[in-house]
Amino acid sequence: MLIRKLHGHERPLFADHLKRLSADDRQFRFARANVSDEVIDAYVASIASDHLVVGCFIDDRLVAGVHVAFDHGLAEVGVSVDMDHRVKGIGAELFRRAIHWARNRRAEKLYTLCQSDNRAMVALARKLDMQVHRESGTAEAFLALTPPDLLSVSDELSMGMSTVYSEWADMVRTCQDALLPPQRGER
Numbered sequence: 380m381l382i383r384k385l386h387g388h389e390r391p392l393f394a395d396h397l398k399r400l401s402a403d404d405r406q407f408r409f410a411r412a413n414v415s416d417e418v419i420d421a422y423v424a425s426i427a428s429d430h431l432v433v434g435c436f437i438d439d440r441l442v443a444g445v446h447v448a449f450d451h452g453l454a455e456v457g458v459s460v461d462m463d464h465r466v467k468g469i470g471a472e473l474f475r476r477a478i479h480w481a482r483n484r485r486a487e488k489l490y491t492l493c494q495s496d497n498r499a500m501v502a503l504a505r506k507l508d509m510q511v512h513r514e515s516g517t518a519e520a521f522l523a524l525t526p527p528d529l530l531s532v533s534d535e536l537s538m539g540m541s542t543v544y545s546e547w548a549d550m551v552r553t554c555q556d557a558l559l560p561p562q563r564g565e566r
Contacts, residue, residue, distance in 0.1 A: 382472065385432040385444075392441045393432055394423040400459060407497040408459045410517060431480050435460075435469050445473040447481055454481035454524070456491045458500075470503055478507070479531040482524050489522040 385393060397408070397419045405414035409422075426432060426446060435443040443460040456477045460470045481489055489509070493500040495518045504511050504520035511520045 380469075381436045382433060382476065383436070385434050385441075387428060389434075390423050390426065390432065393434065393444050393446075394419055396434070396441045396444050396461065397423070397459060399461060401462070404459070404462070407494055407500065408457060410492050410494050431477065433473055433476055433480075435464075435473060437464065443469045443473055445477045447477045449481075449484065449486060452485075452487040454484075454486040454489045456481075456489060458491075458503075465499070470499075471506065474503060474507060476534065478522070478524065479534040482531045483527045483535055485526065486524055489524055491520045493518050493520075 397405070398416050400408060402414075405419075406412050408414075409418075427448070430449070431445075431447040433445050434441045442464045443458070445456060445458040448455045454477070456474065458470050458473050458477070460473075478489055491500070491504060491509070493504075495501070495513045495516055497518070501511055501518050501520070504518075507522065509520035509522040511518055
């Protein structure tokens with residue numbers, strides 16, 4: 380399992396992940412019904428360059444993602460995990476990384492919105508000590524953020540190093556494929 384920041388050119392991977400979600404999961408993720416592929420494409424295209432998108436890769440496939448957007452000291456978070464990779468702590472780990480990233484940018488509060496019947500997201504918010512407020516079918520969760528510290532900064536540096544290492548390993552494989560003759564039996 381590799382958790383790392385996604386670059387702008389990798390946003391289609393995030394869109395593909397979101398499109399694999401079932402209709403019910405899309406409704407939970409976006410807190411509204413009828414989320415089409417076109418809505419997902421528009422959403423991903425609207426992600427600003429200063430927002431954070433972190434992905435969890437298993438066997439070179441993006442299986443989970445978190446998006447953190449900023450608005451005047453408030454960091455809004457949306458997280459999703461493929462059905463066959465749930466209940467493994469991936470969503471919680473992505474959320475923790477989002478919290479550190481937001482703290483490092485001096486956000487004062489973290490916020491997420493979900494439907495009230497999204498039990499997994501409400502449970503995750505409570506597990507992370509977020510204050511959950513339910514009203515008319517939706518649940519809002521808030522977490523007051525402390526200023527950055529050594530742990531939050533080192534966590535982000537670690538994620539950055541994982542990204543650099545992953546890209547370096549891909550480049551080495553590409554160079555090997557281009558420069559080395561095929562081994563016996565390969566073609």
